[in-house]
Amino acid sequence: MPELTKLYLGRNRLTGGIPPELGACAKLQLLDLGGNGFSGAIPPELGELPSLEIARSTSAATGSPATSRRAVGDTRAPLAALQNLVTLNVSYNGFSGDLPDTPFFQKLPLSDLAGNRHLVVGDGSSRHGGARSPRSRSPCQCCSPCSARSSWRRRHTCWPAPTAIIPAPAGERWSHGEGGPWEVTLYQKLDIAMDDVLRELTSSNVIGTGSSGVVYRVETPNGYTFAVKKMWSASDETFRSEIAALGSIRHRNIVRLLGWAANGGTRLLFYTYLPNGSLSGLLHGGGGSGKGSANDEWAARYHVALGVAHAVAYLHHDCVPAILHGDIKAMNVLLGPAYEPYLADFGLARVLSSASPKQQLDDTIRQPRIAGSYGYIAPEYASMQRISEKSDVYSFGVVVLEILTGRHPLDPTLPGGAHLVQWVRAHLQATRDAAELLDPRLTAPGAAAADVQEMRQVLSVAALCVAHRADDRPAMTDVVALLKEIRRPAAARRRDDATKTHSQPAPTQPVSPVRSPHSRDHSSSCSFA
Template sequence: MDDPILALILTAGASLAVAIPCLLAAYLCRRRRSKAPVKPAAQPELPVSVPASIAHQDSSSWSFYGSSAADSSLAKLSLADLAAATGGFSPSNIIGDGSFGFVYRAELPDGGGAVAVKRLETHGAAGNREFRAELEVLGSLSHPNLARLLGYCAAGADRILVYELLHRGSLDAWLHGDGGPDDAPGSRCVLTWPARLRVARGVAAALAFLHHDRRPPVLHRDIKASNVLLGDGFEAKLADFGLARVVKGSPAASHVSTQAAGTAGYLAPEIWAGVGATAKADVYSFGILMIEIVTGHRPSWPVKPNVEEKEEVDLVDWAREKIQAGKASEVLDCRIGIDEGQGKETEEMKGLLDIARQCTEGVPKDRPTMEEVVAMLNKL
């Protein structure tokens, strides 16, 4: 073989010997990179205003307001619409603080009126649980004494619920604040006795419906004054079903959870003891609420039984002792202005407190059902 040809063959062989390992190494590196986990893109922060560029994205109809929403599916709303309606979720539009988020007043477009928008905190699992609970319970129910759920929004990490707006605000604001939001600033409006009695009857009717007329039954698990909203004529509307649970079988026998849930001061003693919640725990909380309605004091309010005594006692224990001693009139909210001589209202007040005493018995089986409570209230 000629020397030039041999030299050419040797040169080509040497080049291939170098190129093949390089190509193989490049192939293996690329394969490794393709198998490496892809880091997800960072989630954008939720908008607090609506830029013009997204003003028409995810458009939704607001026609649910004023329609028979209780008989149809809930409206699924867009984040853009809700942000626009609340002024970018402006702090100036906050009208309440729910269990897991703020409640905003929202103005519907085209003069559609106002609604209440609850934007849930979803940093943990609690906000998502509340969202699902409210949709499961209120999304399928209709009752005059339940706050009406109109629509919802699930966009990214955001969970938002839209309710009818009750202009008179919460029972808590009327008992312990300056009255409803429609009152003049600085005014101190006192809830009259007829209004308080109507509120008690309304909440009782709502709970009786949930426990006995709904299948499967529902336990609210967070009865308190701030979860009672007031409509025109002081009609009570039970709200905030974030801790509610649907139970299997009889509500009197079914334990939905052994974990304490609710608000301190309203919780039944068996809940603190680690016993699962039943309908009788809701009955106990309702009894506490009735004592609060009559006395005008929160359940956590400390009481000195006598001026001379230094030790304070629990409001509920003090009220129950007065009721059992036949001195119910001594626990009445003095702002109401009921005198002993006002027979009908005095008897109604005493009757309400006696029902409250029965509802707050320490042993669950000694408490009445909410159906029995409604019957007793209707006789006052």
């Protein structure tokens, strides 16, 4: 597979040696072999991978290293040639020998090397956690409680490529780096130096990986904190196309791009840093939103769903031409200080043309297919049907089902191995109570009956969004209108109901769905009822 860029084989209890054939995957950028029982040496072929940036090979047994077999052998030769490496975790294996004495390994947290009794870093004489190092480290880098928190943050706080651009650049500057001068463009007044940014691009600051790069949390000496994405691809065309395509986007629910920097084959994008991670972490991290009662929890989740709906509607109906996000999922919804949502990761976004349907179909056949994320991909991705805004509507519907049920779309505990959409659809078709599908955290004792009724109505909207046929899905402007109607203040509802009662006769025909003047042919014939 010469085009393979990312390979996840973690937690499969695989045994034997690490296959040297992986060295033939010349474009491999991320390799995760953690949670297996590999034995033997690291194949030298892995050291010849020119693009490898993230490698993980941790044992499944993080408590007692003696409970499983693990990879052993000298690591120096295979790792010395990996010039692009940004993250490495080989903790709790049986590695031995000296690690390369490079800036990357000098800054590597010792927790990522722990449990390797004969592994040596540098030429120092002090040992800690199974690794010897001349470096002086603060307690937070060595003590297990802080290391555990740092590891949890890297695993669960997903910051995939957030993107949005302020139209007019506030400044442009050049800064010299190892590969020549840095070209730096900032869209806000930020007094930052590239040396300070580059110093923070270490494995201990990685907060997530996305479809197009690895993201770091960067703090500068003068008090700025922001996120920096280092793009996987060194393609200048890809880098500048993403900036140009999203240059007009500015929305309160879309993460903002602060600027960019380029130097040789290195491409960096600067974004606003959001402290509460992703919606996926909120739903599946075990702690909820921290809002307290079930009623507060539902209010927080509802506003997340509505905010994301506003963002997608903006892309589809307020941008000319319309923009298809292409990868809407819970991991790509980031949360601000008050848990306000921001849509992120436009690595797969593309501008939709206004050409004729036949020309659009021809373009679809000629162009590479957009690859979304498993569990969120609309059915038309698997056929020759045209990808449209309705594909984003489907993915949004899956996210709303995830918000309501608290289950991942590919939750392995769903009956019969069903997908989340299949499980919900079968439940509703059997005319069972929709409340049985809801996350227990939302229906805990004390939950208001009115809130549960709102959840049922939001579930109905999500069901419209995940219709199998694209034409049966509503436009995002209609979705926003329906969601806003569900949670209008009670006083406003009573006032409108009284006005309708006195001014209009009772309808004899079903009420048609809300239609937006911008929706053109994107609205469906589905009614909320």
